[in-house]
Amino acid sequence: MEGSWFHRKRFPLYLVLSLLLQGRGVTFTINCSGFGRHGADPTALNSVFERRAFRPVTNVSVPTRVNISFTMSAILDVDEQLHLLLSFLWLEMVWDNPFISWNPEECEGITKMSMAAKNLWLPDIFIIEFMDVDKTPKDLTAYVSNEGRIRYKKPMKVASICDLDIFYFPFDAQNCTLTFSSFLYTVDNMLLGMEKEVWEITDTSRDILQAHGEWELLGINKATAKMSVGANLYDQITFYVAIRRRPSLYVINLLVPSGFLLAIDALSFYLPVESGNRVPFKITLLLGYNVFLLMMNDLLPTSGTPLISVYFALCLSLMVLSLLETVFITHLLHLATTQPPPLPRWLHSLLLSCTSPGRCCPTAPQKGNEGLGLTPTHLPGAKEPEVSAGQKPGPVEAEPTGGSEQTRAQWEHGAQRQQSVELWVQFSHVMDTLLFRLYLLFMASSNLTVISLWNT
Incomplete structure (x- = not known):
């Protein structure tokens, strides 16, 4: 009995060995x-x-x-x-x-x-x-x-x-x-x-x-x-x-259109700010860039923060900054043509130093508005100084030869206001040129930084 039980338990092992060693x-x-x-x-x-x-x-x-x-x-x-x-x-x-x-x-x-x-x-x-x-x-x-x-x-x-x-x-x-x-x-x-x-x-x-x-x-x-x-x-x-x-697909569909829109935004600084067309143009361009990002969102990775997302956010920030700069300059020109406050003395000194030749500062009009091709009377809301009946309109620098004290006071007030308008207009154009150059400098440095990171 024990022997037969032993052989029954060992039979599968014998079968495997016989197959392996056959x-x-x-x-x-x-x-x-x-x-x-x-x-x-x-x-x-x-x-x-x-x-x-x-x-x-x-x-x-x-x-x-x-x-x-x-x-x-x-x-x-x-x-x-x-x-x-x-x-x-x-x-x-x-x-x-x-x-x-x-x-x-x-x-x-x-x-x-x-x-x-x-x-x-x-x-x-x-x-x-x-x-x-x-x-x-x-x-x-x-x-x-x-x-x-x-x-x-x-x-x-x-x-x-x-x-x-x-x-x-x-x-x-x-x-x-x-x-x-x-x-x-x-x-x-x-x-x-x-x-x-x-x-x-x-x-x-x-x-x-x-x-x-x-x-x-x-x-x-x-x-x-x-x-x-x-x-x-x-x-x-x-x-x-x-x-x-x-990367050819993404360069053609993402980077090239974004670069074109950013270049157009930079060129829009050459639009005369006093014409009132620069702000609507920049708002339209900013809206178009947002639509472009929404349409191209499917081509971007859905997780993580790639460098191209940082680049797009940087381009959007530059467009917003250029719009804010245009709003600021438009406000200065509006202020100059309505109720211009007296220009601070330190600001007047800074303006003189910037407009003097040989300075590494933005180019500004040399005298009055001759360099601008613009007179305060051409600005929106600007009015000519009032003159009394019978007084000949002439250069601002010439004093009237006759008239009452009231006419002299009106003439002096108009001359002071016109001089203040000229200073504020000149300051607005200097600030516009300065901010534009800073914008170009920041745009170039940021783009070079992103490109150098991509090359690494």
């Missing part, structure tokens, strides 16, 4: 008597198909070496929000099955054949960064040589996690990793190797990717390291995939 001491040569014009005889490989659940080795202590390589045929998408790289790979795995062997001379000269992969033992190679369900098609085939070398290729749509840096968008380059490892077999049972050199993988992938797509492949490097999980040690190969975005 054929020890023999050549494992497949009988080719069924081979002919119609291909191989399926019954000739039954002994191999029966072992597909077990790792194909004649000695369980010897690890199976699996050589891998891949071809990146497409970069489908890069999700900046989820930090995912969606790519399409052709994975190739090569290993030896010692239980498969035949003599080509006895088998109609056949050196290799294809058979259903489901009838063979397949290594469980997976990508550690994989973040989706494996959708590899079923019922794939594998090529088997007469020496027992199995070559298995499968297409993979890989959604792998990648640490993306979008600060330099759209001139960004990313470095993603693809780590191949076994899920079940440790280094005692499986070792990984390279079927192709890294430069071959890179050249093949670059030749396929170079003709289309938003991303271009810069290069592929590899590193081999062991992964420790608890007390188990797994072999793995890590590939570093460097890709770079092609």
Whole structure:
């Protein structure tokens, strides 16, 4: 009773060992008597198909070496929000099955054949960064040589996690990793190797990717390291995939229109501020820039703060500042033509120093409004000084030769008011020129800073 119970418990172990050790001491040569014009005889490989659940080795202590390589045929998408790289790979795995062997001379000269992969033992190679369900098609085939070398290729749509840096968008380059490892077999049972050199993988992938797509492949490097999980040690190969975005789409649709709108805003300073057309023009331009940003928002990353968003915010700020400057100058001119207050002495001295020749200050009218081509009577709301009946209008500097004291007082008051208007108008134009040059300086420095950051 005890002996029979012992044999019943040990029977599955004996069955496994008999399958693994079946054929020890023999050549494992497949009988080719069924081979002919119609291909191989399926019954000739039954002994191999029966072992597909077990790792194909004649000695369980010897690890199976699996050589891998891949071809990146497409970069489908890069999700900046989820930090995912969606790519399409052709994975190739090569290993030896010692239980498969035949003599080509006895088998109609056949050196290799294809058979259903489901009838063979397949290594469980997976990508550690994989973040989706494996959708590899079923019922794939594998090529088997007469020496027992199995070559298995499968297409993979890989959604792998990648640490993306979008600060330099759209001139960004990313470095993603693809780590191949076994899920079940440790280094005692499986070792990984390279079927192709890294430069071959890179050249093949670059030749396929170079003709289309938003991303271009810069290069592929590899590193081999062991992964420790608890007390188990797994072999793995890590590939570093460097890709770079092609920025032409974003330069044409985002940067060039934004640069044109900013240049038009700078040129609008040449519109005469006293005409009253500069403020409506700048408001229309600012509204158009906001509509442009809303329309192009879909092209920008939805997460993080890329440098291009800072650039757009800077352009918008410059337009708002130019509008505020125009409002300020318009207010000064309105003040000069209605009730101009006396110009402070320090401001008058500063105005004289700025308008004197040889100063590194904005150009201002040299005398009165001659340099402006504008007289206070042409400004909105300006009125000529009142003169008494019978008095000839003449130069402001000439004193009347006759008239009452009241007429003299009116003349002096009008002369003082006209002089105050001239000073305020002159000051307004000097401030307009000064702020315009500061605007250009700030715009040039900020744009050069952004461009230098993109170049790095």
